[in-house]
Amino acid sequence: MYKIVAKKELAPNIYLIEVAAPDVAAKANPGQFVIIRLDDKGERVPLTIAGVDLEKGTVATAFHAVGRTTKKLAKVNAGESIMDFSGPLGNPAEVGKFGKVLLVGGGVWCAPLHYVATTLRKNGNKLVVAAAGRTENDMVYADELKAVSDVFYVATDDGSKGSEGLDFLADVLKSEKFDHAVVMGPVSMLKKVVEMTRPYGLNTMVTLASLMVDGTGMCGACRVTVGGETKFACMDGPEFNGLDVDFDELISRQRVYLPEERMASMIYDKLGGGVKRG
Ligand SMILES: Cc1cc2nc3c(=O)[nH]c(=O)nc-3n(C[C@H](O)[C@H](O)[C@H](O)COP(=O)(O)OP(=O)(O)OC[C@H]3O[C@@H](n4cnc5c(N)ncnc54)[C@H](O)[C@@H]3O)c2cc1C
Ligand code: FES
Incomplete structure (x- = not known):
């Protein structure tokens, strides 16, 4: 069993949990994910790693309660345990030295994007970051992302905070040259950003x-x-x-x-x- 040692509601229906899993923490890298199961009859749910604390032996992951299992997970409190927390799975994100990197995050994905951004920053890259949410209230990890950015933008679908939608990125891409881009968010958002970076042949890494x-x-x-x-x-x-x-x-x-x-x-x-x- 894996104990949830901390839990925080980041925005309506979006939660961050820290799970005691020293073996996973020791091997985890940005961009990798875990698969959780609440109990022996539970569905397997992949969640991206949003950070680790090696001293505490914990792994953080943020999730949006969108369906049956994630809604059930939202009801598990700090101090309680879940059955499986398998990982780290998948390949790490590319976080080497590129130069100037554009990062774009949408909704709950801004949390794991922050783990990628922190590592890219440590590796000497200059970061231009755009954090997006449906509305101002749905934004998560905006302050944390701002803190690791050289230039920071906010966008919401309804324009309640920052730019309305991500179209402004077309101007950013026209006026600045980037060496690498990373996008984490819903698939429709990944597709939209890639269509904007494609004319520049900019390698745009997306998490699928x-x-x-x-x-x-x-x-x-x-x-x-x-x-x-x-x-x-x-x-x-x-x-x-x-x-x-x-x-x-x-x-x-x-x-x-x-x-x-x-x-x-x-x-x-x-x-x-x-x-x-x-
Ligand atoms: C590699 C990877 C990393 C992910 N990281 C995160 C994350 O960090 N935070 C987060 O909130 N969500 C993440 N997801 C999506 C998350 O796994 C789904 O939201 C979750 O499985 C939904 O389960 P549910 O029973 O609550 O909802 P359901 O009602 O079963 O599904 C809701 C929607 O979630 C997607 N989904 C359902 N089952 C799966 C599955 N087994 N694998 C992938 N997608 C599924 C479908 O698009 C579906 O329409 C990730 C998915 C993958 C594959
Ligand atoms: S989840 Fe089964 S092959 Fe990838």
Whole structure:
């Protein structure tokens, strides 16, 4: 069992948990993920590592309570335990010395982006960071990202804070030359940013949250097409060069279980979130 030693609500339905997992903490790198299970009947949920504390032996991860399992996880309190916390899985993000790096984060993904940004900064890169959220209230990790940025932008879908949407990045890209870009967020956002960086041939690393089951290359659930080849996001990624990713295929594969997911979430809500775990 893995104890949740700290839990914080970062924004409505977005939580940060710190889990006691010294073995995972010792091996973790930015960009990698864990797969959690609440109990022996629970679904496997991949979550990206948002930081580690080697002294405490803890791993932090932020999650958006969007469906049945993440809503159940939102009800697990600090001091309680979950059954599985497997990792670190996947390859680390590229965090070497590039020069000037553009980082773009959306919603809950700003937390793991901060782990990547901190390491890129330590490695001597200059960082231009844009943090985005649906509204001002949905923004997470904006202060933390600002603290590691040389230039910092905020954007919201409704314009309640900073720029309205990410279109302003087109001007940023026109006026400044970047050596590398990293984008973490919903797939539609990854696709949009890549379309803006493509004319400059800017290598734009994106983290692909394709549907995953085992996370170890056995089931094939997470397959994506990158550069015309089939790749497994769990083993070959989850970070890929967005210039090569078939985003439309990824978006349609992510929707495959939408009716079942909506139904499970609805039943969970109707039962007041009071059903037993599993
Ligand atoms: C490598 C990776 C890293 C991720 N990191 C984070 C993170 O740091 N924070 C965060 O909030 N979310 C992250 N996700 C997405 C997260 O795993 C899903 O939101 C979660 O599985 C939803 O489960 P659910 O039962 O609550 O909701 P469901 O109702 O089952 O699903 C809601 C939506 O989540 C996605 N999803 C469902 N099951 C999976 C699955 N097994 N694998 C991937 N996506 C799924 C689908 O798009 C679905 O429409 C990550 C996904 C991957 C693959
Ligand atoms: S999740 Fe099964 S192969 Fe990647």
